[in-house]
Amino acid sequence: MIMGFRNSLMALLLFGQVLCATDYHISNQGRDEADGLTPASAWCSIARVNQVELQPGDRVLFESGGKWRGALRLRGSGQQDQPIRLGRYGEGPLPCIALGDESNVVVRFENQDFWEVSELEIIGGQAKPDAVVGGIHFVATTANRILRHIVVKNCVIRDLGGSFKEYESCGIWVGVEGWNKEYGLATSYDWVRIENNRIRNTGRCGILVWTCASPVEQTDGSHMFRDGLIPSQHVTIRKNLIEELGGDGILVLGSVKPMIESNVVRRTCLRTGDPAAATGQRYNPASAAVWLHSCVEGVMQFNQVSATGKQPGNNDGMAFDFDFNCQGCVLQYNYSFDNAGGFLLIMPSARQNIARYNLSIDDRDHVLFLVGKLEEANLVHNNTFHMRKGDCYLIPRARLVNNIFSVSGSATLEEREGGGEFRNNCYHGSWKKLPADPLAIVADPMFVNRRSALDVATVLRYHQLRPKSPCRRRGEIIPDNGGRDLRGALIPDSTAPDLGAIQSKP
Numbered sequence: 010m011i012m013g014f015r016n017s018l019m020a021l022l023l024f025g026q027v028l029c030a031t032d033y034h035i036s037n038q039g040r041d042e043a044d045g046l047t048p049a050s051a052w053c054s055i056a057r058v059n060q061v062e063l064q065p066g067d068r069v070l071f072e073s074g075g076k077w078r079g080a081l082r083l084r085g086s087g088q089q090d091q092p093i094r095l096g097r098y099g100e101g102p103l104p105c106i107a108l109g110d111e112s113n114v115v116v117r118f119e120n121q122d123f124w125e126v127s128e129l130e131i132i133g134g135q136a137k138p139d140a141v142v143g144g145i146h147f148v149a150t151t152a153n154r155i156l157r158h159i160v161v162k163n164c165v166i167r168d169l170g171g172s173f174k175e176y177e178s179c180g181i182w183v184g185v186e187g188w189n190k191e192y193g194l195a196t197s198y199d200w201v202r203i204e205n206n207r208i209r210n211t212g213r214c215g216i217l218v219w220t221c222a223s224p225v226e227q228t229d230g231s232h233m234f235r236d237g238l239i240p241s242q243h244v245t246i247r248k249n250l251i252e253e254l255g256g257d258g259i260l261v262l263g264s265v266k267p268m269i270e271s272n273v274v275r276r277t278c279l280r281t282g283d284p285a286a287a288t289g290q291r292y293n294p295a296s297a298a299v300w301l302h303s304c305v306e307g308v309m310q311f312n313q314v315s316a317t318g319k320q321p322g323n324n325d326g327m328a329f330d331f332d333f334n335c336q337g338c339v340l341q342y343n344y345s346f347d348n349a350g351g352f353l354l355i356m357p358s359a360r361q362n363i364a365r366y367n368l369s370i371d372d373r374d375h376v377l378f379l380v381g382k383l384e385e386a387n388l389v390h391n392n393t394f395h396m397r398k399g400d401c402y403l404i405p406r407a408r409l410v411n412n413i414f415s416v417s418g419s420a421t422l423e424e425r426e427g428g429g430e431f432r433n434n435c436y437h438g439s440w441k442k443l444p445a446d447p448l449a450i451v452a453d454p455m456f457v458n459r460r461s462a463l464d465v466a467t468v469l470r471y472h473q474l475r476p477k478s479p480c481r482r483r484g485e486i487i488p489d490n491g492g493r494d495l496r497g498a499l500i501p502d503s504t505a506p507d508l509g510a511i512q513s514k515p
Contacts, residue, residue, distance in 0.1 A: 030066030030091070033058060034098060037075045048072070048098060055079040055106070065091035071104035071129065073097050078109045078134075081116045087123030092158055095126045103165060107132040112140030112171070118147045122156035122198075126164065133169035133211075142171030142212055146182040153195040155239070159183055162204040171212030173255030173280040174292035176219070178212030180251075184219030184262075189235050193221060197239035207250045213296075215251035215258045215277070218244050222263035223303040225336040229358030233333065234303065240265050247271055255280035256296040258314070267307040274298050275315045278350070282323025294322040297354060300330030307338040313465065319349035319374065326350025327378065328369075331387070335359040342495050344465055346370040352394070354378045355407060360385035365487075366495045366510045367392045368472060370461075373399040376422070379407040383428055390487050391494070393472055393509040395456070396420040396438075405429025405444065411484040413454045413509040416440065433485045435508050452479045454509065469496055473511050480508035 032046065035058055039051030045058075052058060055077050058069055063085030071077070087093040095116075097104050106129060108115045115131045118124060126145055133142045144166035147159050161181050171178030177186075183201050185193045197220050208215045222238030244267040251258045251274045258274040261267045280286070282294040298317045301307045309329060319326025328345040331338055333356050345352050345367065352369040355362065359381055369376065369392065376394060381387065387407035397418035406428035416422045416438025423441035431446035435454050443449070455478040458471040474480055484506040493499055494512040507513055 030064065030068070032068045032070060033061060034070050034072070035075070035077070036072040055081055059083065063093050065093065065123065068094045068096065070096055070098040071106070073099040073101040073104055076105045076107070078107050080108060080111060080113050081106060083118065086121045087158070089123070092123040092125045092160070095124070095129070097128045103128055103130040105130040105132060108134040108142065110135055112137040112142055114141070114143035114146045114177075116145045117143070120149060120152040120156070121147070123158045125160040125162075127160070127162045128164065130165040130167075132167055133171065136170030137172075138170065138212070139172055141175045141177045142169045143177055143182060144169060144180040144208070144211070146177075146179070147184075147198070148182070149185045149192070149196045149198065151192050151196075153192070155197050155199050157199045159198060159200070160202045160204075161206060162202065164206045166206065166211070167209040169211040173213045174286070176213055176217060178255075179214035179217050180208035180211045181206065181216045182214075182219065184217065184241070185221060188221050189238070190221075193238045195239070197222070198241045198244075200243045201241065201245070203246045203249065205248045208252075210253045211255065213254070213256040213281070214260065215254055215274070216246055216249065216260075217257075218246070218261045218264060218267065220263040223334045224263065224265045224305045225303070225334055227334055227358070228360070229333055234263070238263070240303075242266065244268065249273075252276050253279070257300070258298040260300055260302065261304055261307065262302040264301075264304045264307065267301065267304055269299060269307070269309045269312065271311045272299070273313045275313075277317050278320075278323060278326050279318040280320065282320035284321050294320070295325045296323060297325045297330040297350070298328050298348065300332055300354075301335050301338055302332035303334040304338055305336050307335065309338075309340045310342045312343045314343065314348060315346045317348040317350060323350070325354060326374070327354050328352050328372065329364075330354040330356070331359040331362045332356045333358050336361055338362045340364040341366050341491055343367045344468065345372055348372045350374050351376040351378055351401070353389070355381055355387050357381040358385070360387065362387045364389045365391050365491055366493075368469065368495055368510045369394045370468065371395070371397055373401055375404060376401045377403045377405060379405055379429065381406050383407065383430060391484065391490070391506065391508070391510055393511065395459075395472065396422055403444070405431070408432075409434060410487065411506065411508050413437075413480060415454055415456070417459055433483065433508065435480050450479050450483060450508070454478055454480045469511060472509075474507060474509065474513055481513055482507060484508050
């Protein structure tokens with residue numbers, strides 16, 4: 010009887026928490042002396058809302074079209090099924106929060122979880138090229154627990170103007186601050202969703218999920234991460250537009266099964282490695298557009314990456330990267346074009362990763378920069394590479410099967426340094442040195458069209474194979490091939506596939 014009473018009381022208390030959740034309104038026409046509970050009694054300042062200890066289920070709502078200046082530091086955490094929400098009310102332009110003259114993070118949450126942030130415009134204010142300027146950051150320091158349910162969606166983050174030497178000069182950051190910190194032994198993130206945001210003109214990075222941990226055995230000999238650090242889990246970065254960045258577009262570091270899909274990333278890595286910035290503070294001059302570091306079973310798919318820069322001091326500058334200690338990750342169904350540092354980097358200690366059914370057009374320099382070891386069992390199969398300008402090369406220390414390498418226009422291509430295994434690939438055009446491929450097809454792959462096009466659908470149609478192409482039905486059967494090609498056509502399980510990323514219909 011007593012137990013039944015306690016359960017009933019607990020249910021009433023939980024129900025009461027739902028009913029007592031509060032909406033707080035902020036308007037340029039409001040008054041901080043009001044209660045903030047309705048649009049008619051809204052507060053007016055960031056300072057006022059920063060004073061509130063928020064409870065599970067509460068909402069903090071800025072009026073659409075309003076503009077504020079300052080750093081937002083909301084307090085409190087939500088709970089399961091009752092996240093705290095930061096967003097807007099009313100119709101019209103997104104409410105805008107600008108940092109102004111300060112060098113800081115515009116919206117920062119520290120050791121807080123069960124939060125959802127949506128429909129805000131975040132601006133850095135005046136450029137501060139020697140300071141950290143961030144957009145929306147969730148940072149774990151001394152939480153001593155796994156922080157859960159972090160959502161950032163439908164926001165515009167722009168013109169942050171911070172230092173490109175600092176990873177924290179980032180549009181959206183979720184992670185454990187620092188490198189190999191003691192508190193990382195008890196703190197991490199689980200269930201992170203970063204969706205449908207537009208990020209433009211940041212100092213260094215677009216989106217980072219940063220937990221310095223290795224979920225797989227570290228084999229590169231550097232012991233870069235101490236034992237016991239906790240990787241993030243259930244991370245999804247989807248449908249974001251990221252452009253005009255000083256450095257990296259999307260980076261997930263130390264994660265189990267992260268998903269990076271359907272993002273558009275263009276004109277990143279524009280400043281890292283600039284010789285004019287080589288003096289002074291030490292920083293990492295290497296950057297790439299979209300990459301994984303120390304991740305297991307991560308997926309990068311359906312992304313469009315273009316116009317990645319490559320300053321002289323940046324040895325990367327490619328569209329995609331499996332960096333140190335990535336294991337069992339997949340790069341598939343992506344469209345990459347005009348990236349100054351090439352298409353793909355695979356670093357030493359990255360192993361058993363797969364790149365398949367991707368289309369690379371006019372990626373330059375080290376188109377494939379696979380610098381690990383063949384025995385690390387990385388596989389690059391059924392991709393189409395079409396280069397029309399520049400001197401390009403492959404460093405191929407992986408297994409390369411069923412790919413098309415087509416060179417036209419003023420481009421040249423060569424294999425350098427050896428160490429890879431080539432089988433059943435097509436080679437066409439101006440090669441300085443062809444790889445040793447016992448089943449090579451040295452012929453025109455006969456694309457439908459070789460011209461460039463602005464829209465992806467046209468590019469995919471142009472790079473289909475003509476009926477008499479020598480690449481049709483000439484591929485090696487690859488187990489666990491993903492089941493579809495770049496355009497969604499099914500891949501037969503028991504008959505030879507076409508070479509390249511786009512299969513002819515059965």
